[in-house]
Amino acid sequence: MPIYEYHCDQCSKDFECLVFRSDEVPECPTCKGRHVKKIMSACGFLSKGAGGETVSSSAGASSCGSCTASSCAGCGH
Numbered sequence: 905m906p907i908y909e910y911h912c913d914q915c916s917k918d919f920e921c922l923v924f925r926s927d928e929v930p931e932c933p934t935c936k937g938r939h940v941k942k943i944m945s946a947c948g949f950l951s952k953g954a955g956g957e958t959v960s961s962s963a964g965a966s967s968c969g970s971c972t973a974s975s976c977a978g979c980g981h
C-alpha cells in the first residue's frame with residue numbers, strides 16, 4: 905500500500921497519507937482542506953537514478969530524514 909507525503913497549502917502542515925489511487929487528493933487531517941500537494945520523495949529519485957555518487961554527495965542521511973521505514977522503499981530507510 906503506497907504512502908505518500910503531502911503538504912497542505914492552507915495550514916502549511918506536512919502529513920502522510922495512504923492513497924489507493926494515484927490521482928486521489930486526500931484532505932488535510934489538520935484543517936480538512938483540499939489544497940494539498942504531493943511531495944515527491946527526494947531519496948527515492950536519488951537511489952534510483954544516481955547509482956552511488958549523487959547519493960553520497962548531495963543526499964546522505966539528512967535528505968532521508970523525512971522518510972519512514974514504511975514509506976520509502978526506494979532508499980532502504
Ligand SMILES: [Zn+2]
Nearest residue numbers: 912915932935
Ligand atoms: Zn491543512
